[in-house]
Amino acid sequence: MRPLARLRRTGRRSRPRRFGRLRRFGPLAALGVAFAGQVAGAVGPDAGLLAASTAGGLGVEALLHHRHRRLSRVLSKARANVMVRHLIRDLLLVAGLMNLEPQGPGRHYLPLCYGLLLCYALYFACQGAVAKVRRSRALPVLTRNIDASALRLRPAPPALLARRPGVRLLATGLPATSGLTATALTGDGRWAGAGVALSVLLAGAGLAVLLAWLLPGRRPPGEAEVLAWFDAWLAAYRPTVGMYFSGGTSSAYQADMWLEPLAGLGGRAGLGGRGERPVIVLRERFMLQKLGPTDLPVVCVPKVAHLMRLEHSTLGVLLHPANSGKTSQVLRIPSIKHAFVNHGESDKLSSCNPYAKAYDEVWVAGPAARERYARAEVGVDDRDVVEIGRPQLAPIEAHAGPPAAGRPVTVLYAPTWEGWTDDPGNTSVILAGENLVRALLADPGVRLLYRPHPMTGSVDPRAAAADARIRRMVGGGGTAVAMPARTRRAFPARADGAERMLLQGAPEPGRAAAVAAEEAAREAAYWAGLGPREHRVVTGAGPSLYSCFNRADLLISDVSSVVSDFLASGKPYAVANTGGLSEDEFRAVFPTVRAATVLTPDARGVPALLEAVRDPSKDRLAGVRAELKEQLLGPADPPSPARFAAAVEALGARAAARGARVPGPRGETAVRVPGRDG
Structure with a gap:
C-alpha cells in the first residue's frame, strides 16, 4: 500500500507541474504552429490554411499581451518582439497572395507592399515620437503629497500610443492583416487595398496625436522652471528632518517601517516650541509608487546635480534606513547631519557594516547593538552610537499567556x-x-x-x-x-510620473x-x-x-x-x-x-x-x-518614540551649530537651527 500511496501522491503533485509547463510553453507552441501553418498555406498554396493560421496567430498575440506578458518579454529579449512577428505574418500573407495568383505574381501587388512599408515606417515614427514625448515629460524632480499645480502639468498621452507599442501595432495593423487575409480567401484585391489604406490612416492619426504633445502649449515646464519651483517649495516648507532612501523594487519595506515614526515627529515640539517638518527623499522614480501610504511630502531627485540643491535648504538631518550605492552621493552635503537608522537589527555581520562609519551617528535600538559594533571593530566610534529603541514596534501586543483550551x-x-x-x-x-x-x-x-x-x-x-x-x-x-483589496487613488492607465505628480498633490487632512x-x-x-x-x-x-x-x-x-x-x-x-x-x-x-x-x-x-x-x-x-x-x-521608559524625537532634535542642533561656525555654500555664515529659527 505504501508504494501505491506514494505513487498517488506523486501523481497529484505532477499534474500541477505539467499544467504549469503547459501554461508557460503552450502559447509559444501555439505561436510556432500558427507560423508553420502560414508558411504551409503560403507555399502550398492553400488559402484556407493561410487564413486560419493568420487568425490563429493574431489570437495567440492577444493572449500573450493579456495573459502571458512575461513570455512576451522573453520573446522580445530574443529579438522576436511583436513588430518582428507581425512583419513576418504580413510578409507570409503577401507571399501567399502571390502564389495564389493564377497567372503568377503581378505588378498590381506592388502598391500593397508599398502600403505595408508605409505602415511600418509610421510605426517607427510613432516610436520616435513616444521617446521624444517621454523625454520631455521626464521632470528633474517628482513629488508626492505636494501641491504641484503651479507647474501647469498636463495629462499624459493615451496609454495605447505611449505605453503599449505592441498593442498599438496590432491595433493599427489589424485592418491590413485582415484585408490581406480576405483577399487570400476571395481573390478580390480591393479588400487588401482597403485594409492597408485604413492601417496607414490609423498609424498616421496616432503619430499626429503624439506630435500634438510636443507643441509648446502642451509640453511640461523645462528643467530650469521645475528646479526653481522645487527651490521655492523648499524655502516655503523649510524641512528640518528627512529620510533618504534608494533601493530596488523589492526593498520599499525598508523605508516603509520608518514612515510612522517620521510622521510622528511632526506633532512633537522641538527647539523653539515647534514640531519637526519631515520630508522623504527618494532617488528612483518607481519608488514613488512603491512607498507605502503616507501624508508626508515625498520628493524624488534622480540626478546628483539636482540632489545637491538640498545644501541650500533648511534640511539639517537625514535618516538612512539602508545603505546603497547612491548613499555616498548625499553624504557629500556637509550642511546635513546623517544618521544610520537601519531597517532592522540582528546578530548578522550586516547589522554592523563598516559603511556605518561614514555617517555622523549610528542609531540603534539598545545596548546589544552598541556592543555589537564595539566587538566588530569596523571603525564606528562608540560616542557616535545613539540608543533610540525601536519606535515602530508600538503596534506589537504584549504576551497574554498560552492559548486557551481548545484553541490551536x-x-x-x-x-x-x-x-x-x-x-x-x-x-x-x-x-x-x-x-x-x-x-x-x-x-x-x-x-x-x-x-x-x-x-x-x-x-x-x-x-x-x-x-x-x-x-x-x-x-x-x-x-x-x-x-480585501486596498482602496487606492485611481490613476488613468496613461498616467506617467508627471501626471501622477499632479494627481498626488497635497493630501486631504486625516488621509493617513x-x-x-x-x-x-x-x-x-x-x-x-x-x-x-x-x-x-x-x-x-x-x-x-x-x-x-x-x-x-x-x-x-x-x-x-x-x-x-x-x-x-x-x-x-x-x-x-x-x-x-x-x-x-x-x-x-x-x-x-x-x-x-x-x-x-x-x-x-x-x-x-x-x-x-x-x-x-x-x-x-x-x-x-x-x-x-x-x-x-532598550528600556521601556522613556518610550522609544520620545527617544527617537530627542535624537533628531539633538542631531539637528549639531547641524545648526556647525552651520553657525562654517561658511555656507554661498559664503554666508548665518545658519539657522534648521527650520526652527523663525
Whole structure:
C-alpha cells in the first residue's frame, strides 16, 4: 500500500507541474504552429490554411499581451518582439497572395507592399515620437503629497500610443492583416487595398496625436522652471528632518517601517516650541509608487546635480534606513547631519557594516547593538552610537499567556533570505525549512503561518525551490482567504510620473489615519476569514509582519531582525541553527539566541517546543526573554518614540551649530537651527 500511496501522491503533485509547463510553453507552441501553418498555406498554396493560421496567430498575440506578458518579454529579449512577428505574418500573407495568383505574381501587388512599408515606417515614427514625448515629460524632480499645480502639468498621452507599442501595432495593423487575409480567401484585391489604406490612416492619426504633445502649449515646464519651483517649495516648507532612501523594487519595506515614526515627529515640539517638518527623499522614480501610504511630502531627485540643491535648504538631518550605492552621493552635503537608522537589527555581520562609519551617528535600538559594533571593530566610534529603541514596534501586543483550551497553537515561521553570501546559516529555508514545516503540520493542534522574506530565492536558486515546496506543503491546509483589496487613488492607465505628480498633490487632512484604519479593517477581515485551524502562506499582499506577531503564540525564525522585533511581545520564540555550530557556540556567537529555543535542521525539538508553549510551567526562558528584551530594545521608559524625537532634535542642533561656525555654500555664515529659527 505504501508504494501505491506514494505513487498517488506523486501523481497529484505532477499534474500541477505539467499544467504549469503547459501554461508557460503552450502559447509559444501555439505561436510556432500558427507560423508553420502560414508558411504551409503560403507555399502550398492553400488559402484556407493561410487564413486560419493568420487568425490563429493574431489570437495567440492577444493572449500573450493579456495573459502571458512575461513570455512576451522573453520573446522580445530574443529579438522576436511583436513588430518582428507581425512583419513576418504580413510578409507570409503577401507571399501567399502571390502564389495564389493564377497567372503568377503581378505588378498590381506592388502598391500593397508599398502600403505595408508605409505602415511600418509610421510605426517607427510613432516610436520616435513616444521617446521624444517621454523625454520631455521626464521632470528633474517628482513629488508626492505636494501641491504641484503651479507647474501647469498636463495629462499624459493615451496609454495605447505611449505605453503599449505592441498593442498599438496590432491595433493599427489589424485592418491590413485582415484585408490581406480576405483577399487570400476571395481573390478580390480591393479588400487588401482597403485594409492597408485604413492601417496607414490609423498609424498616421496616432503619430499626429503624439506630435500634438510636443507643441509648446502642451509640453511640461523645462528643467530650469521645475528646479526653481522645487527651490521655492523648499524655502516655503523649510524641512528640518528627512529620510533618504534608494533601493530596488523589492526593498520599499525598508523605508516603509520608518514612515510612522517620521510622521510622528511632526506633532512633537522641538527647539523653539515647534514640531519637526519631515520630508522623504527618494532617488528612483518607481519608488514613488512603491512607498507605502503616507501624508508626508515625498520628493524624488534622480540626478546628483539636482540632489545637491538640498545644501541650500533648511534640511539639517537625514535618516538612512539602508545603505546603497547612491548613499555616498548625499553624504557629500556637509550642511546635513546623517544618521544610520537601519531597517532592522540582528546578530548578522550586516547589522554592523563598516559603511556605518561614514555617517555622523549610528542609531540603534539598545545596548546589544552598541556592543555589537564595539566587538566588530569596523571603525564606528562608540560616542557616535545613539540608543533610540525601536519606535515602530508600538503596534506589537504584549504576551497574554498560552492559548486557551481548545484553541490551536498559532506558529509563525518567518525565515529570512539567503543574503549576499553563501553562508548556510543565513536562512533555514534550504536546510531546515521543509523539516520544520513537516513537524509543525504533523501536530493537529497547530495552525501554521508561513511568511517568507520578500527576497527569498533572489540569490540562491535552492532557496527559491525550497520556498516553493514549503508553500505547496502549507497551502494545502485550507481554502484560500483573500485579503480585501486596498482602496487606492485611481490613476488613468496613461498616467506617467508627471501626471501622477499632479494627481498626488497635497493630501486631504486625516488621509493617513483613514488609510491606517482601512488597513486595520483589511487585516481584521483577513483573520476573520481564516479558519481557526487553517494553515496559511502570508505574502506581501497579506497582513503585516506585526499583525502576524499579534496572532502568533510562537515564532520560529533565523538570526534576523524579526527575532529582535518579536521580543517586544515577550512571547516564546525559536531560532534554527543551520550553520553547523554547536548549540553553545551558536548562543555565544549570536546574543539574540540567548532567550530562544535552538532547533536543529532535523526539527527534532519541535514537539518539546510546542509543549512549552501550551504549558507555561515548562517555559524556562520567560525570565531570560524579559532581560534580553531590554538589552536589545532598550528600556521601556522613556518610550522609544520620545527617544527617537530627542535624537533628531539633538542631531539637528549639531547641524545648526556647525552651520553657525562654517561658511555656507554661498559664503554666508548665518545658519539657522534648521527650520526652527523663525
